Each structure stands twice: as structure tokens, then as C-alpha cells.
Amino acid sequence: MKNLQILLDYLFILLGCASLAFGIVMFLAPSQVPAGGPPGLAILGNYALGVSPGIILFLVNAPLVLAGYRFLGNKLFIRSLIVVTLTALFTDSLPVLFELPDLGDNRLLNALYGGVLVGLGIGLMFKSGSSSGGWSILARLIANKMNLSLGQCLFFMDAAVILLSAVVFQDFEAAMLGGVAVFVTGRMVDLIVSGSSDIKVVHISCWKADRLKPIIEQQMGISGSVVKATSMKSGGEKEILFLIIEKTQLVPIRKLVEKHDPEAYLVVMNAMEVYGTGARV
Template sequence: MNTFFSIHELKNYAFIIVGSVFLALAVVGFFAPSELITGGTAGLALLIHYITNLTIGSIIVLINLPLILLGIKFLGKMFAVRTIITIILISVFIDFLTQIIHLKPFIIDDALGAIFGGICVGIGLAFIIKGESTAGGSTILAKIISSKTELKPGQVILVIDSMIIFSSLFILEDTGKVLWSIISIYITAKVIDVMLTGNLNKKVVYLVTQKTDLFKELIRNELGPQGTIIKGDGLFDNEDKKMILIVVKVDKLQKLRELVKKNDPEGFLIITEATEMLGRGH
């Protein structure tokens, strides 16, 4: 069981602090100066800030407070504590950068602000996720809605972020800024994926063929990866089937396609993403 001051928790808080700093820098250094929008409560806070000129940090706290109270029963005790700490840190860092040290914008340009702001948000959220926390807001709401419906949390977050971006059309009255904000959210998602799962330059390949012995030798000699032969039955004809499962580097995929086309035109090839690999032999 993790305690508040255990090594595991201290490591989580370190990740959360680093992530909160990156999020604050993204908002203050890139998004706010260019009047761009990001997703989640930070994006909603930016919209309200553009209208009311209230401090972004205080708006984030006000938005998240009822959501924390609403969602706390759906979260574990430590998870809830981490989320509250994360929200407070993000708010404090944003107001510190704007109100205390008066940080100057890193750049005032829609394109560069969207790109580098999206990268910073992605890095920040990835660290926060590694710290077993969330930035609050849409994630909490997504957990509640997904627990009561058949929707996945990611789908709920996408809907919420889309609503925030759509609302910005009426507030910013600048289609260009809205489009760059959408690009920024996409960049954020890709950065999170790379940081959490790694930028694996490999694909998972499934090859269904009657010539498994032949392809076993061809793959070993031509491509070199290790693999597994899976035995099964055909769904409709109930015949014995064999499938080769291998992990292949992207630059060797075309060679594999050529081998299948040349040696077994009837072979069935499926190629999917390898988002994460654990263990030896790869």
C-alpha cells in the first residue's frame, strides 16, 4: 500500500511537478499570447480568460473544484489526492509566471505557438500520467460518464475538447486560430503517445499461410526476426490453420510483402502498430 511519503509516491509527485511546469509554460508562453486554445479545462480557462480577463490559474481551480467533488468517489484515494495536487500546482505555476515574474511570451505566432505549445502540453501531460495523476477537468468527467455509459474515456474527452474548440469560434472569431488550435491538440496527442509508449519503429505482422515451413526459413534468412507459429482452426471450413506472428522493422516490411507475393499469393497478411514491447527477444 502506497503512503503519502513512500518512495513510489515521491516519484509520482516529482513527475507531477515537472508536468505541471510544462503545462504552465505552454499556457503562458505559447497559447495565451497567441490567443490559441488547448483541450480540457486549461482550454476552457483560456476562453474564459479572454472574455473576463480573470487570472487563468484561478479559473482552472474554479472549474475543477466541482468536478473533483463530483468525481472523487470514482477515483482511488491516492489518485484523487494526486489530481487535486496537480490542479493546484498548474494553477499556482500559471499565476506565478504571469502575476509574479511576468514571463514574456516565448513567441507570438499562431503556427509556432500551436506547434511548440502542443509539444509542451504533450510533455506535461505525459509526465502527469506517469505520475499516476490527471490534469483534472475533462478526464474526471470522462471517467464518470464512461462508468455510466458504453462510451470510452477517450471518446468522451474528444467530445469535450471538440466542444471547447467549437465554442472558441464564437469567442475568438478567428477561424485560423481555431484551426491551429486543432492542430495543436493533435500534436499533443502524438507527443503523449511517443513519451508513454516510445517511438517504436516496428510493426506486428500476422501471416496466415499453408507454407509455414517455407516462410519460417525465408523470414529467418531474409529478415532475421524471431517469431511464433500459432496453430488454429478455420472459422468456416474448420480446417487446420497456421499463422506466423513476427515483429518487423518498418524498413523491412516491403521485403516481407515481396516474399509473400512471390512465394504464396494466397497468403493472408495483416500489419498492425507495435505500440509497446516488453521482454526479451525483440
């Protein structure tokens, strides 16, 4: 089983590197639409300096991965080096090995589909237990120095690449389309890594849990857990029903609670993933 998981991890790495490379060479680079991070720098460097995007990807990512060894650990470090090398090789070899089709000059569509492929690639890399390169390592180093969150730092770094594209391409539309590509990439990574948000977590804080529990179970077929709580305002004993439901069940549950316990309140959150056979019992 362990060997099978390792094999699947490296298959995800291979597919992820190929998807990221396809996104760059088929959609983004031909339309002069930048991505965020090293792929964006590769597209800009190829246009401004004539250096192949694969070489730029390797020159940007490899030193950052080496510099970030202490953050990564042995396993993630080795897999990240493999990702950096394969992505660079795929990016430069695909146009040579295959006659890539002309996909038209609609830059918005190229930004959308390029973002999807790049995001798919990065998501598969994350699924395999690897990183997508050294960009996040650089962001972590800068964040530690400047007292920023990692998310804020990544946002500013990607924004800088996008704004730089307006100067390099002499085209502000390129920067706007780059923003679209970065957004789509991020959403695609979230979808691959965390799944969809069709599952909801509902907390029902109520005084009449004994009345609500059988109604929800009988009418909705939903079970869950009960947590004892104390009201901060009155000090009285309350109960919190903890439920995991499909999003289509949210409105019926809300109506049941409003009808049978108007003083209760609901807190609804997205559950990106649910593991375990007992998650809904």
C-alpha cells in the first residue's frame, strides 16, 4: 500500500508538471498573458530577453528550493527539486516534441484556460506532497523579515509580477488578463487540494435541543453530535448541535429551527473535505 501511494504521488507530480507546462506554452505565453510567480517571470523573461521559459523557471526556482532546505525537510526538498526540473524540461521540450495547435487569439479565453491548467498542475503537485517550486519559500523568508502573513506576501509578490508585465509588454491589458489568470489558478488549486464546498458544517446553538434533535433526525434524516455549553450572557445551560450536511439541506434545516426554536441561532461554515466513516453519525 505504501509503495502504491508513492507511485501515485510521483504520477501526480508528473501530470502536474506537464499540466503547468502546457498552460504556459499553449495558452499564456503565446498570448503574452503573465501568470503569477516563476511562470509569470518565465513568460516575461522569454519575451524581453529571448531566454527559453524553461531555463528561466529553473534558474528562478532551483536556488530558492536549495535556499529553503531547512523549511522543507528531506522528503519535500527532494520532491520539490524533481518538480522544478521536470517543469523546466516539459516547458522547453513540449514545443519541440509536439506541433502545438494554434488556439486562437482570444486573450481572455487563453488567460482562463491557461490559469486552469497552471492551477491544475500546482494542485496536483500539492496533492503529491510536493511544492510547486521556490516561490512560496521566498514568500516565507520575506514574510518573516517584514512581519507579514504568508498569504499577504504571496499576494504582493504575484501582484508585482503582474504589474511588471504591463511595463515589459507595454500593454496594461496584459496585466489585467494576468490578474484573471492568477485568480483562476488560485481557485483551481483550492478545488484540487481542498475539494468543493458543497458540504456545510452547521452549529445550532439552542435552548430546546431535545425538541430539535428528533425533528431533524426524522424529517431530514440527519444525525450529528451534541455539545454542552453555557450562555455567556445568562449563565444558563445550552446545547450546540453539530451537523454536517449537504448544501441543499441548509434551507430546510433553517426553516425547521425557525419553526420549532425561534430563539436558536445557526452558524454555517464551508467544509472543504470530510474524512472518516463516522463523520455524519
